[in-house]
Amino acid sequence: xxxxxxxxxxxxxxxxxxxxxxxxxxxxxxLLGPSPARMPYESWIVSQEAFxxxxxxxxxxxxxxxxxxxxxxxxxxxxxxxRALGVAxxxxxxxxVVDRPGLERAxxxxxxxxxxxxxxxxxxxxxxxxxxxxxxxxxxRATSEAVSGALQRALxxxxxxxxxxxxxxxxxxxxxx
Amino acid sequence: MxxxxxxxxxNRVALLVLGLILTAVGSYALVRGLxxxxxxxxxxxxxxxxxxxxxxxxxxxxxxxxxxxxLLLAILGLRWVTAQVKFPPRTSTVTVEETDRGxxxxxxxxxxxxxxxxxxxxxxxxxxxxxxTSTPSGRRADIRLEIIDRADVAGIIESxxxxxxxxSRLTGLGDVTASIRLVPVADRRVH
Numbered sequence: 606x607x608x609x610x611x612x613x614x615x616x617x618x619x620x621x622x623x624x625x626x627x628x629x630x631x632x633x634x635x636l637l638g639p640s641p642a643r644m645p646y647e648s649w650i651v652s653q654e655a656f657x658x659x660x661x662x663x664x665x666x667x668x669x670x671x672x673x674x675x676x677x678x679x680x681x682x683x684x685x686x687x688r689a690l691g692v693a694x695x696x697x698x699x700x701x702v703v704d705r706p707g708l709e710r711a712x713x714x715x716x717x718x719x720x721x722x723x724x725x726x727x728x729x730x731x732x733x734x735x736x737x738x739x740x741x742x743x744x745x746r747a748t749s750e751a752v753s754g755a756l757q758r759a760l761x762x763x764x765x766x767x768x769x770x771x772x773x774x775x776x777x778x779x780x781x782x
Numbered sequence: 783m784x785x786x787x788x789x790x791x792x793n794r795v796a797l798l799v800l801g802l803i804l805t806a807v808g809s810y811a812l813v814r815g816l817x818x819x820x821x822x823x824x825x826x827x828x829x830x831x832x833x834x835x836x837x838x839x840x841x842x843x844x845x846x847x848x849x850x851x852x853l854l855l856a857i858l859g860l861r862w863v864t865a866q867v868k869f870p871p872r873t874s875t876v877t878v879e880e881t882d883r884g885x886x887x888x889x890x891x892x893x894x895x896x897x898x899x900x901x902x903x904x905x906x907x908x909x910x911x912x913x914x915t916s917t918p919s920g921r922r923a924d925i926r927l928e929i930i931d932r933a934d935v936a937g938i939i940e941s942x943x944x945x946x947x948x949x950s951r952l953t954g955l956g957d958v959t960a961s962i963r964l965v966p967v968a969d970r971r972v973h
Contacts, residue, residue, distance in 0.1 A: 607790050611866045614793040617800060618862030625856025632849030653829040658815040663828055667815060670808030677801025681794050689963060694939045698957070699946075701939060704926075704965040711931055711966035762935045763964070 606685055613677070687731055693766040703763050705729050712736060715759040716773075719751045724778070727756075734760070734769045743777035789865050796862065872915055876953050890914055893953045900945040901925065906933025908967055914958075923960040928967045935964065 656663050689702035709727045716725035716736050724739035738752050752773045760771070817824040836844070876893055879886040894912040901910035908928030915922050923946060929938055942962060950958045 607793075610790065610793040610797060613797055615863050615866045617797070618859045618866070621859030622856045622863065623859075625852040625854075625859055628852035629849050629856060632845045632852065635845055636849075650829050650833070654827050656828045657825050658811065658828055658831070659817065659824040660815075663811060664815045667808045667811030670804050671812060672808075674801045674804030674806070674808055677797050678805060681798040681801065692935075692939075692964065694936055698959050699943055700959075700961045702961070702963050704963055707965040707967065710968075714931060714968060759931075762933075763966075764936070 606680070606683075609680070687729075690729065690731060690763075690769075691766045693764045703765065708763065708765075712756055712759055715755045716752045719748065719755050721748050722752060725752075730769070732767065732769050733772060735772045735774070738773065738775045739778040740775045741777065743775065749773045749775060792862075792865070869915075872913065888953050893949065896953070897923065897925075897946060897949045900949060901927055901942055904938055904941040904945070906930050906938055919959075921956065921958045923958050925960060925962045926965060927962055928965045930967060930969045932969070938964075 687705050689704055690708060692701040692703055694701050709729045712727040712729065712734065713725040713736070716722055716727065716738050719738075721740055722738045723741060725736055727734060727736045734756065736752065736756060738748070740748055752775075753771055756771050756773070760769070813819060815824055838844070872890055874890050875887045876890060877885060877887050894914050897914075898910040898912040901907060901912070906929055908930065909926075910928070911926040913924045915924070925942070925946075927938075927942060929935060939962070943960075946958065946960055950956065
């Protein structure tokens with residue numbers, strides 16, 4: 606998503622720069638007197654007179670602009686996975702974070718270390734950590750509590766701030782070890 | 783804040799504003815074209831409507847004002863484009879000592895290597911990568927440090943800060959702000 610935004614920013618930035626420079630060029634040409642470099646905007650305006658608000662071309666253009674605008678807005682408001690989570694250690698001159706994908710894998714390993722768990726998948730967000738564990742025959746309350754404890758212990762080592770809530774769910778999958 | 787994060791935040795805000803503007807303009811054109819504001823207004827000329835937005839076409843300062851605004855937008859656009867590919871330069875040399883008899887300098891890459899070697903020696907750590915950059919607010923070290931699952935994280939951070947402080951003192955880096963990214967890895971990945 607960040608790379609898509611970078612590409613979009615480069616495209617829109619370039620379009621803005623080119624349009625701005627063309628207008629500056631045109632204004633300068635107007636102020637300095639008639640010159641062959643001027644764009645034929647008078648004839649453009651005359652040719653555009655045919656377009657009415659209710660003409661098909663204008664309606665399609667309007668629909669396109671609305672669609673592009675809505676897609677852009679949606680892309681920006683969708684919550685993103687954090688790249689890293691803050692750690693409440695260090696001092697003012699040293700910012701310490703823990704890599705989110707690395708933390709997810711570490712928590713999954715911690716959950717897999719619990720007896721009866723054959724696999725685990727973790728999703729870490731700033732305020733919530735969700736872990737799904739694979740337990741042959743389905744998990745019971747004791748397994749969930751054991752996994753939750755293992756995750757809490759692993760998290761305490763990193764002193765993640767703000768302290769996220771831990772949610773554990775289990776599914777009947779895998780073979781008993 | 784790391785340079786890339788600042789650019790990402792700016793992109794997000796700017797693209798959101800742009801998206802809202804495009805949605806507003808497109809929706810207005812759709813509403814007007816579909817006759818919601820009256821059939822007469824739907825049949826108006828688009829170019830005529832847009833030209834009608836100019837309050838006084840004969841105003842003598844209008845071209846200068848439009849030109850200045852366009853120049854400002856062009857500069858903003860160019861800065862926005864260059865921000866996507868511009869990163870703070872790596873520190874090429876660090877002056878350790880400067881006397882009447884001469885100057886002692888160390889290559890920036892050698893300092894980065896020395897710090898990463900120090901960090902990788904801390905028990906419980908794996909690979910360490912250090913990038914030292916010069917920013918307008920001073921020197922900055924971006925560190926990526928692998929740590930094994932059962933390592934003492936608080937102890938590692940303390941040792942890492944000490945190693946960084948020692949390296950900056952020995953090499954004359956001076957005050958360095960640092961960003962340490964801890965990357966948890968399985969024990970078997972650490973050599």
